Amino acid sequence: xxxxxxxxxxxxxxxxxxxxxxxxxxxxxxxxxxxxxxxxxxxxxxxxxxxxxxxxxxxxxxxxxxxxxxxxxxxxxxxxxxxxxxxxxxxxxxxxxxxxxxxxxxxxxxxxxxxxx
Numbered sequence: 001x002x003x004x005x006x007x008x009x010x011x012x013x014x015x016x017x018x019x020x021x022x023x024x025x026x027x028x029x030x031x032x033x034x035x036x037x038x039x040x041x042x043x044x045x046x047x048x049x050x051x052x053x054x055x056x057x058x059x060x061x062x063x064x065x066x067x068x069x070x071x072x073x074x075x076x077x078x079x080x081x082x083x084x085x086x087x088x089x090x091x092x093x094x095x096x097x098x099x100x101x102x103x104x105x106x107x108x109x110x111x112x113x114x115x116x117x
Contacts, residue, residue, distance in 0.1 A: 001114060003088045003098040010102060012077075019074055020098040023081065026067040028096060074101060082107045087116040 007016040074081060085097035092098070100107055110116075 001088050002091050003084070004091050006084060006088060006098065006100050006110065007102070010106060016079070016101040017098070019070055020101050022070045023067065024092065024094070024096045024098065026063055026070065028094060029063060079103060087114070
């Protein structure tokens with residue numbers, strides 16, 4: 001079974017898939033190559049470095065605010081996040097597995113139905 005199929009047959013499958021993939025994307029963002037060039041002209045390197053750090057932390061703040069919002073949506077639906085990486089095939093290019101999003105009862109049924117336990 002692929003990780004893109006773990007919510008098949010459940011109500012609001014698309015929402016669960018979106019939340020699951022969003023969690024991965026927000027916890028493990030793609031790395032960028034933000035190299036600064038060094039120069040010997042006073043403070044210009046330090047200024048550029050500070051600007052780069054400000055930009056980095058603004059992105060981090062937005063990432064963690066988004067992750068908090070996604071987790072709030074999961075909780076508001078009465079769902080939890082369950083790690084199923086040992087039992088399903090990963091389809092993400094980063095090598096990450098989508099987690100199962102649902103109630104504990106739905107998770108237990110998913111595990112028994114697919115004979116993962």
